[in-house]
Structure formats: C-alpha cells, structure tokens
Amino acid sequence: MLKRVSFGKSVRLFRSSARSLQDSLHYFSDPNGKPVPHPSTYTKGRDYGHDQPPVPPVPTPTSKPFFTPFRIFALLTGLSASYMLFQDFYRFELDPEVFDLVRKGLEAESDKGHFNYKLALKFYLEALHQGTDFNTHTSILLKVCDMLEKLGLINEARLYHLDLISTTLYNVVNPTNKKELMDKPKAIKHCLMSLVKATELSQDASPSELEDLKTLFNLSLEAAAMTIQSQGGALQENMNQLIASQGQNPTELESVEMISRIWRNRKAASMFVDNMLDAMEVFSSLLLRMGDFGGAIKVKQDVVQYLMAMGEPIGDIYLAQSSIGSLLYLQSAIAEFNSENIKKKLGQGDDFQLTSEESSKLKEELQVCEAAAKSSLNAAQTIFSAIVNNNSSRFRSSNNMLVISKDGPQAAEEKILEKQRQSDYNLKQAATISKYGLGLVNLRFGRAQTARRLINEALTSSRGLEADLGFVEDAEEALRAIEQLQESEE
Template structure:
C-alpha cells in the first residue's frame, strides 16, 4: 500500500489528504481514498518547548547548553543535548517542579525528541508514556477541577495529553504496533469528547459524572440506551478542537492502513456529529462527509471482491452471494448519497453565504442491520466549500463512469474541471482529465469496476 499525499488549505484547518493505491484497482490509486492521512504525524511540532516558562538559574543554564548542543552552533550533537536535558530534568525534580507542569514535561519532551533523533524509539516511547501517566494522574486529581490557573485547568491538560498520545501512537506505528497505537489515540480522544459533551450537558442541567457516553448513528447515548440532547457550542471544545479532529483523522488513517474499514467508517460517522457539536467551519464538515463517502465506497469494493469469489463457487455459495451483493449495494448507495449531499449545496451556497443563512447536510452511513442510515445535521456555512464540492462531483462522475453511464459521467467530470479550476486545484484537474480520457476510450466497452447489481 502506498499513500499519495497532497495538501489543501480549508478554513483554519490544514488538511492532508491520503489516497489509497492498489495496482489492481485504478479507483483507489486516485482521489477515492479512505481517509484523511495523518496530518498530525508531521504537523504537531513539539510545540512551544517551554516558550515562556521560568526556571531557576541552574536549570536554565543546563537547558541552554542542551539547546546549543542540538543546534547548528553545537554541530547537532544530540547525544550531548540529551545528556544536558537529563541533567536539567534531575535538577527540576530536585526543585519539586510538578511532573505535570509545562516546565517539567517540556524538558521530558526535549529528551524524547533527542531520543527519536538518535533512533532510540523504545526509550522515547517510555518517556512519552511517563508524560502521559503524569497527565492522567493530574486529570484524576482534585487539581483538575481548580481553574485558578487556566494553563493547568482540565481542558488544557486534556489538550496536552492528546498531543502526547499522538506522539506515542506515532512511535508505536513506527514499531508496527498499530493496535496499541489505536488504543492510545482512542482513549485520549474519548477523554476530550466526553469532557466537552459532559460540559454541554451540565449547562443544560444534566449531570453526566460517572456515566458511560456512547456515540452511535448520530446520537449521543448515556449508558448505551438513553439518548441525550447536546447543544452545539465551540467553547466547550476549546482549546483542543484543532488537535482533536486532527487526531481523529490520524486514527481513521491508521484504521484504513491496517484494513479496519468498518472501524474507520464508524469513527468518521462519530466525528461528523462531533464536528457539528464543536461548530467547526462548514467546509471541514463537507470534507469529512466526502471522506466518509470514500470509505463507504472502499467497503463496497471490498465486498465486490468477495462477491466475485462467491460467483466462482456457484451454486454452493448462492446464499452468501446474494447477501454480499445486497450489502455491497447498501454501501455503494450510502457512498453515493454522501457525495450527492455535499454537491447539493452547490446551486445555492454562494447566495446563502451572503445572507449568512444556515445550511443542512445529511450524513450517511451503515447501521448494524446494513441498511442506509441518514440524518440531517445543521451548521452555519462560514467559508468557501468549493474544494469539497469539486471532490464530490468528481466522485459521482467516476461512479457514473464505472456504471457505464457515460453522458452523466461526462457532465459531472466537466463540472469538476470548472470547479477545480476556480480554486486552482491542480491535482484534481489532472485526475479529472485522466478520467475524461478513460471515458472516451471506454464508451465502446462499458464499465470495468463497481456497479450496482440488478
């Protein structure tokens, strides 16, 4: 599997799309990818290492030695820098600097960074886990409920825990421990989402302390059965909004890369609801909707491979064949609906944006009975969404092409060219031109890929 990457700027989020490539399937080598790739992997710079923190003179002197050693002035001597930071950490501990403080964890982060530079990933992982443990211990303490110092309040510690969890997941991924990486990410993300939802519920007079929250089929459930209403409020997701949704993209990309398409789809559905609750820009919701459609389409392709296997074993596998065909068509229909609901905004979007009116988008998916599940989610459009609409138009065009509906496919692909040209979306323009060339060649031969069985 090869991940083809290119970046686009949408609102305040810098997204990195990941496209899935397989030699036997041209679809997955193009823009129909499974998930947004791990932007977090490269963009979470270990962030503001003690940017404005104050240390005692001895600690500060030691840390400056480390900073000099790892810079060009010290010839990038990471071993010397590592030793200085270790000494600085011991000094900080002797001065009783709290282990969850920015100062203490900042030194630990530098130590882990040096270890990564020296390819000592095992030691780096242990250091990150120490930081993570300190944060989790703090979150369980009474100090987490004390808002005297905002930078030490619960949401800020949740933010830092999430950042460290992403680092842990990255090291685990490098060590081929994807399952553990997913568990670490999931736990950190649940802490953030449960905090935001519980805060919203508390504002509405509901106390969710000690209850288990489950997000399923665009609903928030308490203890797995009682649905609760959660109001949209971006403040409840601050300050971890950006990191939370980037971590979710990373989670989905790991699921997809490891063949866990069902979990990737469920996570993308959950994240769509949370994006609405967090009031993220409308364009990012549309982009997530597009990516959900791509995941659903990939699942349909997966089922088609199984369908071909059963066809080669008829009549013994007749029952399995029929069940697989039905499920495949459900996923394909849900994917198509995802793309169509993004594209539906095209005709009136500009006018509605001028008026500041509210738009609706349906999120589609598959429930436990393999039937299409759709629900209307509302959000305020506050930015241009041309890229998401262009991608979805392209997706519908490719589906029509592979169904042999050449006139419809041609119209959609030409519309994609117009939309992509407006935003100078070079990669999409190139892909669309390739599809148009394929369309001309295949008019006489019919579709070669996925189609809805009659």
C-alpha cells in the same frame, strides 16, 4: 549645636562674599580709566566698544523622563514575545534549576548552539528527573521525544510518547489535583499530540500494537471530552467505566460517541480543538490500516458533527463530508470485490467441491456483501450530490460571526476574511472531490455519459487548486474505461 552655629556662619560669610564679588564685577575700566558698567547690564551680549551681532541665549537643558511611551511600548512588546516563546515553561521560575536546564536545552538545539540535539537531549533529561508539576513534566517530555526523533532514535521516541500518553491517562483516572487538571488541559493537549506522533512513528507496528494504539485513542479522546465538561467526581467514575469496557471489547468506539458532550462548552473545547481534530483524523487512518472501514467512517462522521457544533465554516464541513463519501465508495468497491470472489467460488462447480453447509454460508456472505456494496454506494452518491448541488453562500454570514478576536474589531475582521478564504478553498476541494466521486458512482451504475462529464469537470477544477488531490491518474484511467465501454456498446 556648636556644629550648627559654625555651619550657619560659614553660609552667611559665603553669601556676603558672593554679593561683594558680584558688585565688583559691575564695573570695568576703559583705556581712560573710567568705570564702565558690566556688559550684561546694558549691552545685551555685546562686548563694549565692538559692533557684533547679538549672541542667542543658550537653551537650558531639560531632563526627559526615562519611561517614554515608546520605551513602555518596546518593553511590553519584549515581555509579550518572551512569554510567547517560553509559555510552555512559564512555571519553571518556581524551580531555578529546571528553568536553567531547559534554557540550556533550547540554546543547544537552536542555531546558537549549532543544532546540538544530543546536548539538548541531555539537558532535557536532566530537567525531566528534577521532579516538576504534571503539565511541566509533559512539556519537557515532548521536547525529549522531539530530540530523539531528530537524532534518528525512532523507536525510543515512540516509547517516550507512549509513556506520556499512559502517564496522562493515569493522572485523569487518579488525579492528585483535580482542579489543576480541569483548569489546565494542556496535559490533554500534549497527550493528543503524542498520540498523533506515536501513530506516525508506528508504520511497522504489529496488529497487537495497532490494537493498543486504538485503545489509547479511545481513552484519550474520552479524557479530552470529560476534561471539558466533567464536574466533580463524575470524571473518575466515567473513566473507570470506559476502561472496563475497553478491557472487555477494545474494538468499541464508545469514546468517539461521547465527543458530543463537547457541544455544551465551545469555549473549553477551543483550548485544543486543532489537536482533537488532528487526533481524530489520524485515528480514522489507523482504523483504515486495520481494515475497519465502519470504524473509520464513524470517526469521520463524528468529525463532521464536531465541526458543525463548533460553528466551523461550511468549507471545512463539506471537505470532511467529501472524505466520508470517498470512504463509503471505497467500502462499496471492496464489498463488490468480495462478492465477485464469492461468486467465483460458488461457480467453480466440480473443480472445487463444497458441502451444502459451506455453500449456504457462502450464499449468506454473498447477500451481505451485495447489500453492503449497494447501501454504501447509495450513501456515497447522496453525500457527493449534496456537496455538488448545494448552495453554500447562505451559510457564510452566520459562521463568520463566530470569529472573535481580543485584539480589536480590525483584527477580528482580518481573521474573518482569512477564515473565509480558507473555507472557500476547502469548498472548492470538496466540490472537486465530490464531482469525481459522483462520476465514479454513475460509472458503476452504467451511466457513462454523466460519468464522463463529471470526471472531466473534476479534472478541470483540480488544475486550479494548489493541493494535489491525488486522483488525476485514476480519473484519466476512468475516462479511458468509459471510452472502451462506449465503443463496445456501439
């Protein structure tokens, strides 16, 4: 209480002293000793006795708020960029040790760390053994594979990719948390990415290893389809049935046939649509390496159906269809080659003794080969003709409406235009390939004039494309064969 009184008195004394000082400053003395009012009272900024221009008042500084619209925008932009760069590792915040190891690995493999892939691999392996959730585990495992490949350890990278695939498939069959796998199909996406890489790194694989890869493709594509559409316990039951069927007959393409279930949920399928298509394209190439033309064509047909179900542009669909036509033509050529070899064996006569049983068996094989060659050639002609003669402009409006952007109408329109440009380019490629293929089909049927016209048109179209379609030399050779054929007929 005493302190409050003392403080109050001090304040009152200070105020009275200040008023006295202010009053005393209102008067000055001129050279004659007369009191003069303070200049600020009457002179408006002039010094008494001097004729000077008025001094403008100094503006009182005002404090600006820290969070201006520009600063808020810059902050949000920075946060968004950080999330996009580290979205694969966004859950590491739950484990600071793992996050720190991954951060060190990213720095080591960047230009900041002078591309030290060996050091980055060390950090990623340490993070991998810390024990994380499933999606985080596959994210780190992909980085490990990437570093191994950059270090030239190709076989080790392939083994790690196979480990990622098997781990993911095991998690699908025996999920510890089904809801997490359904809500976050990133693990399936990583599985498909590893399948593509493992196949690329298996150029010198043995036939048994190729069969294993084929089985993994079947299982992974089926897992992707079931992750999209499965409900409750149907996932494990369907997957167990598929594994049983693969164990009995690994050449069955059951998983690809089940891809049609994706049609029922386009939004879910869009989560890894590109990875799905890449995996199916690589799967088709793998089947071709194994000599399974029927399986490769079946996968290509499923790709076309998948594109149609997803509402993809007509150019993408026609480009996929043109590849089917090419495979059918190649299959017919191989069947015709086999039939010619069988005819040679049957026509050797005394030089090559055949039993009646062997002869009848060869004749049956000849009939099968000739039928396969004819049916494949007719199917290729149908596909090529449909692409060359069909007017695709009526498909554009309906397919463009499928492009939706969360960034607003302008961004959506830009995406529509970009998608349409790519579709038009793919359509030109498909038409060029189909003209060349249709020319070869007509050449096989003996229609030299039509074949020559179509092949010349294909060569002209190919010069306006950036992509190398790879048939220019073959087309020129085919034209020379046509000229020789016409000269012999004359």
